[in-house]
Every structure is written in structure tokens, then in C-alpha cells.
Amino acid sequence: MSQQVSVRIDGELCTAAEGQTIYEVAQANGRSIPALCHMEGLSSAGACRLCLVEVAGIGRLLPACTTPVNTGMSVTTESENLAHHRVMALELLFVERNHICSVCVSNGHCELQALAQKLGVTHVRYPYNYPRLSVDTSHPRFVLDHNRCILCSRCVRVCDEIEGAHVWDIAARGINSMLVSDLDRPWGESENCTSCGKCVQACPTGALVEKGRAVEEMTKRNVVVTTLAAKRDAHP
């Protein structure tokens, strides 16, 4: 049995197991912290910075999804400062690529869009990058549209950790970071891809979608991934 720790989340005293992240403990105690790169059943990446929280005594904001709880920790999940930073993180995701919701197959079923609506992002204060990006249609059943990718790496992790194929990874760094399959080959040529479609189900946006969907038609089933992960944990 792992050690129990007590922490305060928004003032409320909570018990947690040692090693649990702030995100997990907050969720178990009925708080919802915004998140995009986090997905239940996968390892944490800390890629999107939406889950930032305040921890008393620490001068900077910490990502809840990768920070383990400590005894005596006092966490704040909602504040003006946090709201400001979360909105900024979303705005920066929007300016980095070309997110045009009105023509997107995932319009209405997109986690980025939903979170922006929830956090009240009505406009973006920074200039858009408008990068020129490609769309990979080489796979017989799926499409990768880099314009809509937020580099959350959920597809990378689901393919590696659940399917075991590790077709995806993130190449280069900084503003040049890009999702790649194998040695940056067209997806359809990947020898490792099993066409299982888990990456499509895990992708929070319209970056990975099924072929043949019209605007607003692509709904995703994250629960597929979470259920598989849970089953795997039950039969290691």
C-alpha cells in the first residue's frame, strides 16, 4: 500500500496516494482543471501548459498533470492569474497553426475549440503565424492535417504505450516542431502502422481524422483509449 499524503486543493483537505499528480488528486476530489495534452490511461507529457496551478510557497506556476503531490502542499486551481495564463496558452496555440473551425471536420467536437469557449477566448491578441503546412492523405483510411495539430503528443503516446507501434514522434524543436511518422515518411508508407486508429481517437483536434468526413462530422471516442488502458492495467 502506498503512503497516504494530505494536501489542500482550493482550501479543501484531500487525502491522496503518494506519487499521484495534482491533476489526478484534484479530479478525484471533484475539481476540473483544464487540460489538452493529458489523457487518462496515457503517461503525462506536460506539453500544453493548460493545467497550470498555483502551489503555495512556489513562485512559479506548475503543470498539474506532471507535478506529484507532497504532504502539506496547498494548491490553487482557480484564480485570476491562472485564468490569464490559460487564456494566453490557448491564444498561443491558435496563432501557431491554422485553426479554421468553420471548415473543420471536427467543428463542434474539438477539445481545443471547446476549451476556448469554456475559458472565454473570443479573440486572439497576438499576430497569427500562418505557417504553410502540408496535409498527409497517404493513409488509406485516415488523414493528418498539420494545420490543426497542437503538438500535444497524445497520438505519439497512445501509439507507443497502448498499441506498441510507435509510428509517431515529434521532430525538431521550438516553432519548427512537427509530428512525423517513422523517418518523416508519408503515413501510408509506414511499415509499423497497424491502422488501428487509436491516434485518431486520441487526437483532441481535427489534426488526425477519418477520411470521408464532412465539416462537423468527425466525432472522437477518447473512451476507447481509456478503456483499453484500464484493461491493460488490470491484466499486466
Next chain:
Amino acid sequence: MENLSSHSLSGTTKNFIDKVVSEENGRAGALLAILQRVQESHARKFLPRETLEYISQRASVPLSRLFSVVTFYALFNLEPQGRNTVCVCRGTACHTRGSSRLLEQVMMDLGLRAKEDGESDKLTATTDDGETTLRTVACFGQCALAPVVEVNHVIFGHMNERSLQRELEALSKREARP
């Protein structure tokens, strides 16, 4: 995965990679060490696609993971490198001492053009004849010597157009010899 196109690798290259992988695998940082040693062993100091495919098989590292690593570190090259390397510092100290003019001069001299994608702060380009690779770095840590240009891994400080010209000429004379 027998059918990956490692057929174009020579037996000696494969043996070398096998040896490096067996020596390094299991150690901390093994992948970086493997990639570095294999790149160093190539006459043109780069990692061809077939080589990466073979490393992927032997070291059991997914292809995309390999690609992610070699594109993250500036140390690794996916293109053949020139026999000579000229590296111009574009750090702040060197910039204030006119390194952009030196860079322009080398580019003109070698007949290289800046890439159009606006990424001019980080540049790697090799002349068509494969003789010289020009790179920029963001600071050699030798700011007192600004502006700094490195030629074939030798640091030259306080460079001006004339001294740079001399070094480039010395290079091309070396090339001319058989």
C-alpha cells in the same frame, strides 16, 4: 522487419554499427553515443536514411524516435557535410561586432544563398561541389574574441573582412591540392 532497405549498406558499415550498438546498448545515453559514433565514422559526417533504418533495427529504437532525436540536436546531420566547415557566430556579442557582414561575405564567396523560409538565424548549407559547409551558431562562448569564425574546428577571433578572406583563400588552396 527484414524488408527495410538496409540492403544498400555495406557489410563493413553494418558490422561497425553492430559493434557500436552492442558496446553502447544498455548504457545511459546509449542512443546519442551510437548516433554520434556512427555519424563520425561516415566520410561525409552524416546519417543516411539506410543507416538510421539499420540502427533502428539493431538498437530496437522506433524510426520516429530516431528521427525525433536527430532533428532535435544540431549535432546530427541528415545531409552530407562538406570536407571543410566554416562556422560563423551569430551571437549577440559577435553580432554587435559585425558578424552579419562576415556571414554575407562567406555566403557570397562560396556562392551560397540564404534559405527563403526566414530561418536565417540558424543556417546550414553546403556548396554544390560538397567542399564546404557553412553554419551559424548562437555563441561559441568566446565573446571576448568577437567576432568569431570557426574554420575546421579552429577558432579565429577578432575577424574582419580581410582576415576572413585570407582563411577562405587558404581553404580553397587546400582544396586545389590533390
